[in-house]
Amino acid sequence: MFAADHDLPIPxxxxxxxxxxxxxxxxxxxxxxxxxxxxxxxxxxxxxxxxLITTAxxxxxxxxxxxxxxxxxxxAKFYQVYSAPVDSKPDLRISHVGYxxxxxxxxDINAYFPLTRLQEAVAAGRIGSLSPRFHGAPTNRSHRVTxxxxxxxxxxxxxEDGADAAVLVPS
Amino acid sequence: xxxxxxxLEANGIPTVIMGCAKDIVEHCGVPRFLWTDFPLGNxxxxxxxxxxxxxxxxxxxxxxxxxxxxxxxxxSPLRWSADAAWKLDYLDLTKLTPDKIEERRKEFAxxxxxxxxxxxxx
Numbered sequence: 001m002f003a004a005d006h007d008l009p010i011p012x013x014x015x016x017x018x019x020x021x022x023x024x025x026x027x028x029x030x031x032x033x034x035x036x037x038x039x040x041x042x043x044x045x046x047x048x049x050x051x052l053i054t055t056a057x058x059x060x061x062x063x064x065x066x067x068x069x070x071x072x073x074x075x076a077k078f079y080q081v082y083s084a085p086v087d088s089k090p091d092l093r094i095s096h097v098g099y100x101x102x103x104x105x106x107x108d109i110n111a112y113f114p115l116t117r118l119q120e121a122v123a124a125g126r127i128g129s130l131s132p133r134f135h136g137a138p139t140n141r142s143h144r145v146t147x148x149x150x151x152x153x154x155x156x157x158x159x160e161d162g163a164d165a166a167v168l169v170p171s
Numbered sequence: 172x173x174x175x176x177x178x179l180e181a182n183g184i185p186t187v188i189m190g191c192a193k194d195i196v197e198h199c200g201v202p203r204f205l206w207t208d209f210p211l212g213n214x215x216x217x218x219x220x221x222x223x224x225x226x227x228x229x230x231x232x233x234x235x236x237x238x239x240x241x242x243x244x245x246x247s248p249l250r251w252s253a254d255a256a257w258k259l260d261y262l263d264l265t266k267l268t269p270d271k272i273e274e275r276r277k278e279f280a281x282x283x284x285x286x287x288x289x290x291x292x293x
Contacts, residue, residue: 007255079293099212108218
């Protein structure tokens with residue numbers, strides 16, 4: 001028996017394009033490259049220092065509803081790279097991004113920010129260590145700002161922390 | 172996030188992305204990608220399911236260690252539900268009446284204005 005015809009990767013770009021057009025907006029142009037860089041992992045993972053990078057936002061008490069059932073909340077967005085210690089029990093939310101509000105409720109931070117699971121992997125010896133800080137990458141619609149300002153800053157912080165590798169988790 | 176992975180990688184830091192939006196990540200073109208076919212918002216595994224989250228992270232770490240070349244995508248074997256009908260709903264225009272679309276248009280204009288003022292103030 002074959003899988004259902006609609007049991008495919010969701011065509012997010014096509015759906016978003018059609019949705020914006022129906023609303024009367026120019027479609028968003030997603031970043032697109034024909035090639036991709038590649039750097040082999042130079043250190044065995046059991047000795048490597050791993051950085052965690054997220055698009056989730058620190059809870060901001062003044063920025064409106066950021067709870068698990070909050071509608072899309074643009075005032076909870078952030079526009080600068082941020083960092084926080086990995087041992088700080090961060091309270092990170094995703095009300096500022098377009099996650100699937102029909103089919104999931106983000107009540108468990110571990111489903112979009114795997115810090116605790118990474119700490120367990122360190123304790124088990126699977127990973128050497130974590131970078132002392134995790135980093136937040138802004139979800140800015142401007143590719144220019146992302147590439148010219150935010151990414152050099154993110155790289156600078158990863159280097160400062162001596163990261164051998166990075167795990168990036170969009171939300 | 173695709174752009175971030177590319178930038179770090181091009182500057183000597185190997186990366187892996189854990190994500191749910193297969194088309195968007197692959198359209199960008201990234202070094203290593205663990206794709207989990209879950210609703211957006213669950214890139215690191217199923218909520219309140221430590222086993223699912225640990226399995227997702229372990230797969231991502233194996234992709235990080237062993238991808239033979241750039242643009243390696245590995246699909247997690249995890250299923251959100253036995254029935255894939257949930258995949259039909261995301262931004263499904265066929266479920267929106269003209270009134271509803273007008274309402275969404277207004278909401279979107281408001282959201283855009285809020286994002287702009289926040290961005291300008293940053």
